[in-house]
Amino acid sequence: MTAAQPAATKPPTDSEAGSWTGWVRRRALRNFPPEELLPDSQPVYVASWIYVFGVATIAAFIVVLVSGGVLALRGPVWWHGSDVGHYVNSLHLWSVELFMAFMVIHLWGKFFMAAWRGRRAMTWITGAISFLASIGTAFTGYVSQQNLDSQWIATQAKDGLNSVGIGAYFNVLDFGQMLMWHIVLLPLAVGLLVVAHVLLVRHRGVVRPLPLPPPKAEVPAQATPREAS
Amino acid sequence: MTGLLERRHSAKPVDIDAQPWTGPKRPYDLVKEFTIALVVVAVLTAALAAVFSSPDEKQTTIAQWANSASNDFVLTATTELDGTSGTATYGAPYTHDPSAAQKIGPLAPQNWPGVTTPVDTANDFVIRPLEGAASVSPDLQSALATWKAATADQQQKWAAAYDDALSKAPDNDPAKVASGDYGPVPVMLGQLLNLAKTGGLDGALLSQGAFYQTNYTKPLLFLADGTYLEDLARAQHLGGDQWGMMNETGNYPGQAWLWLYTFWYQVKPFSTSGNADALVWGLMMVLTLAFVLVPFIPGVRSIPKLIPVYRLIWRDYYRSQAQ
Numbered sequence: 070m071t072a073a074q075p076a077a078t079k080p081p082t083d084s085e086a087g088s089w090t091g092w093v094r095r096r097a098l099r100n101f102p103p104e105e106l107l108p109d110s111q112p113v114y115v116a117s118w119i120y121v122f123g124v125a126t127i128a129a130f131i132v133v134l135v136s137g138g139v140l141a142l143r144g145p146v147w148w149h150g151s152d153v154g155h156y157v158n159s160l161h162l163w164s165v166e167l168f169m170a171f172m173v174i175h176l177w178g179k180f181f182m183a184a185w186r187g188r189r190a191m192t193w194i195t196g197a198i199s200f201l202a203s204i205g206t207a208f209t210g211y212v213s214q215q216n217l218d219s220q221w222i223a224t225q226a227k228d229g230l231n232s233v234g235i236g237a238y239f240n241v242l243d244f245g246q247m248l249m250w251h252i253v254l255l256p257l258a259v260g261l262l263v264v265a266h267v268l269l270v271r272h273r274g275v276v277r278p279l280p281l282p283p284p285k286a287e288v289p290a291q292a293t294p295r296e297a298s
Numbered sequence: 299m300t301g302l303l304e305r306r307h308s309a310k311p312v313d314i315d316a317q318p319w320t321g322p323k324r325p326y327d328l329v330k331e332f333t334i335a336l337v338v339v340a341v342l343t344a345a346l347a348a349v350f351s352s353p354d355e356k357q358t359t360i361a362q363w364a365n366s367a368s369n370d371f372v373l374t375a376t377t378e379l380d381g382t383s384g385t386a387t388y389g390a391p392y393t394h395d396p397s398a399a400q401k402i403g404p405l406a407p408q409n410w411p412g413v414t415t416p417v418d419t420a421n422d423f424v425i426r427p428l429e430g431a432a433s434v435s436p437d438l439q440s441a442l443a444t445w446k447a448a449t450a451d452q453q454q455k456w457a458a459a460y461d462d463a464l465s466k467a468p469d470n471d472p473a474k475v476a477s478g479d480y481g482p483v484p485v486m487l488g489q490l491l492n493l494a495k496t497g498g499l500d501g502a503l504l505s506q507g508a509f510y511q512t513n514y515t516k517p518l519l520f521l522a523d524g525t526y527l528e529d530l531a532r533a534q535h536l537g538g539d540q541w542g543m544m545n546e547t548g549n550y551p552g553q554a555w556l557w558l559y560t561f562w563y564q565v566k567p568f569s570t571s572g573n574a575d576a577l578v579w580g581l582m583m584v585l586t587l588a589f590v591l592v593p594f595i596p597g598v599r600s601i602p603k604l605i606p607v608y609r610l611i612w613r614d615y616y617r618s619q620a621q
Contacts, residue, residue: 111326112319114615121335124328128335132343149354158354159347162550166346167339169555181607185593187315197590204555211553217355218547221531224522225543232400232575233583237391237411242519245512277315278612279603 106271114278119178122171123270127263129168134256136161141252145215165207172200184276192269199262206259209251212241223247355547358530360503360517364494367526369470371494372487374524376464378419379483380457383523385419392417392519400576408576415515420457423520424490427502431493438489441482448481456481538563558582 139157140148148154176196185193212223223241230236240246364371377383389398391414399408425445432439445453460480467474472484472491493499503517521527528537536542544560546552562568562578571577592598602608609616 107328109325109327110323113322113324113618114612115326116324116614117611119611121331124332124335125339128332128339129343131336132340136343155352155354156347159350159352160343162352163346163350164339164343166551167343173555178611180592181602181605182611183599183602183608185599187313187317189315190593193593194590197592201586201590204553207553207555214354216353216357216547217530217534218353218536220357220518220521221527221534221536222543224518224527225538229575229579231388231391232408232573233579234390234407234410237414240391240415240513240515242515243513248512274319277319278615279608281609281616 100272101268105274106268108271111275112277115275119174119182120275122175122178126168126171126175127267129164129171130259130263132164133161133168134260136164137252137256145213145248149215161210165210169203169207172203176200182276183279186276187273189269189273189276192266192273195262195266195269199259199266202255202259202262206251206255209247209255213244213248213251215244350550353546353548353550355534358521358527359497360494360500360521361497363521363524363526364491364499367524367529368491368495369472370524370526372472372491373461373464373470374520375424375487375490376457376461376483378423378520378523379487380454380461381420382458382461383419385417385519385523388417391415400573402573402576402580406576417516417519419520422516423503424486427493427499428486428490430502431489431498435489437485441485441489444482445486452481455479456483460484460487539569558585 136157140154140161143151143154148158179193179196208222208226212219212226226241227236230239230241239250360371374383378386381387385392387393387395387398389395390409390412393416394413396406396409399406425442428438428442432442448456456479459478460475460483463475463478463480464470464472467476472488475484490499493502500517503520504511504514531537531542532540534545534547536545536547541557541560541564543563544553544556559578559582562581563574568574568578588595588598
């Protein structure tokens with residue numbers, strides 16, 4: 070992506086020199102100038118439905134957070150005995166299903182675009198870890214339901230976690246611990262990873278199309294420099 | 299972060315993919331796109347929730363277990379007392395038995411953290427709950443006094459003998475157990491069954507040592523040692539050999555994203571291995587690391603060039619370039 074030279078690259082003024090705040094601002098503006106952070110145009114190749122699924126994933130994540138927040142208002146037992154609560158739980162379930170579906174489509178799309186090209190490996194890595202953290206968040210939600218499903222899943226999952234030593238610290242039979250991970254730690258981790266992922270996308274820009282192979286009858290005059298694999 | 303990514307290697311050829319795009323652009327309203335996506339997803343979620351609702355198969359309790367499958371309950375409690383239950387022989391993190399750990403080759407990572415959640419099945423699941431109820435039953439007081447006065451060896455002989463007899467009895471029915479020297483065990487377990495049927499054991503297993511509790515480790519371990527919970531789960535197609543971890547009760551989509559993890563449990567050698575959990579988790583850890591590091595794995599990172607899905611994604615761009 071092209072970007073105008075931001076004003077932040079100016080030498081710091083006397084009052085800014087030595088200021089931690091000024092240093093953070095200059096760094097932020099240099100790496101994420103407003104026109105890169107919120108661009109109103111994109112390269113012409115950014116024209117496919119596959120690009121919608123990244124935004125759709127974030128939209129679904131917000132619906133997940135809001136529906137989960139409403140469930141939290143009355144505590145974990147509320148939805149079992151209230152029609153309104155049950156509907157809110159249904160919103161939470163279906164928003165999670167959509168969130169994961171959109172994320173998987175987005176992920177496969179980025180895989181087939183080889184979207185890690187051009188120093189974008191960290192963008193892939195933050196996205197992949199976001200996916201893994203989302204699986205953990207959903208899993209802790211399933212074992213926090215306080216119904217037959219959660220009882221069974223917890224007693225089965227403990228064997229896998231215990232077999233590699235994780236269960237010693239991450240006890241899926243401890244409802245309190247699972248609920249805290251589900252509503253605080255893991256959503257926070259997913260949120261921070263998504264923010265980092267989006268900032269990297271904005272900083273690096275959307276990856277270029279892969280070059281088409283030359284027609285079989287022709288011999289390429291000069292190979293385009295590509296990653297060696 | 300950017301510093302790491304922007305290391306310059308002057309000797310290498312220019313990476314065209316890392317260069318800023320200087321070609322033509324098209325208007326793209328990110329905020330508008332996000333707003334529309336949010337509205338569409340919210341409406342779609344509301345519609346799905348209204349039409350399909352969500353499952354909530356009621357939790358089971360120790361009391362339900364004792365009332366619905368009392369023979370299974372008593373047999374399970376007997377194995378907790380003589381130390382042969384699944385939990386009593388589990389190893390880390392519940393009991394001290396390094397030989398019980400699952401292994402990945404020569405490694406037993408299950409043992410590495412040690413016993414972090416100690417469970418003494420005889421005392422935690424049977425004796426201590428009975429002590430709490432002993433004041434209302436002279437028979438139970440007497441039985442517990444006899445149990446405590448006996449040596450550990452004698453206690454084990456009584457419990458093991460009763461376990462053996464109960465296993466051989468028709469339908470594992472305590473009323474049909476052959477006569478033998480079981481000491482106070484039949485009285486103790488009969489009283490435990492009565493306590494469980496009233497719901498007293500649910501509370502007793504949870505409230506050991508504290509008023510507020512959120513940790514259900516002990517009641518869940520006890521419940522899982524019997525066959526009652528598994529029977530309920532299998533009726534909901536949640537068994538391990540039914541792709542259970544990724545299913546939901548009823549006909550609802552569950553954690554479909556766990557398909558690969560669940561898949562390994564359905565195929566050999568995992569499906570027949572005593573170390574299945576450790577092997578599947580070990581394999582999934584390797585695959586997970588590979589997934590995160592796809593950009594650096596030769597061959598894997600070139601798959602997108604070999605499977606031309608990208609031609610579909612960028613077909614408009616390629617068409618415009620050809621003109």
